[in-house]
Amino acid sequence: MLEVENLWVRYGTVEAVKGVSFSVPAGSIVSLIGANGAGKTTSLRALTGLVKPGAGELRFGSTSLVGLAPHQVVGLGIAHVPEGRRLFPKMTVLENLTMGAYRRSRADVASTLIMVYEHFPILKERGRQLAGSLSGGEQQMLAIARALMSRPKLLLLDEPSMGLSPIMTAEVGKIIRQINALDVSIILVEQNAMLALTLAQYGYVLQTGQLVMQGKAQDLLRDEGVKKAYLGL
Ligand SMILES: Nc1ncnc2c1ncn2[C@@H]1O[C@H](COP(=O)(O)OP(=O)(O)OP(=O)(O)O)[C@@H](O)[C@H]1O
């Protein structure tokens, strides 16, 4: 579904991503793990047109994503849940959800809302509440739900467990599985390598902008180097 080949991104003099390649088979969950500053967020931002790659090929099916604006990428069926959630805190929950569907017809929005509320009943209850007044876990659910409002085929999740309690992290994990079961492919970026590799089928390890390891998630979970560096075992 997605092929990234030899991606390079720089910010001024900082080489943030240095020749990274990865792929996402249709229907799968693929995770990118790595420490602070490894280039995980930058890789996602390159996919959705938020930063311009210096070099590399990004293919979504047969379409190249290089040079597309973010709204065009959304139109192709890729939605991005950014690091730090980036909700509109002074807008209501329902308004935030509607923003996720700004490219779609009113009838589509109504039917998608029904689907989203099935998965996130709490957001229906809290529809008129300001997004900024939700708990951290609820805000993360809203950020994911807002992305689903565009009916993506591929969902990019940037550190969905950040700042959440273990119980909320488990909830987010459950939701990620449910979304994947709806035939939405997922790229899961996480510092929480345990969560990421438990959910994903395949994983890539990034270190200072470079790919240092890749493999089946179950193999990475058993790898001594990964255990020491990323799983705290
Ligand atoms: N807007 C920016 N301007 C300049 N440098 C940046 C910018 N954003 C990121 N960087 C640098 O690019 C590199 C990769 O950062 P990136 O945010 O992609 O890493 P990350 O893996 O997502 O890290 P984290 O786990 O902390 O979110 C780092 O050296 C970072 O300091």
Ligand SMILES: [Mg+2]
């Ligand atoms: Mg990041």
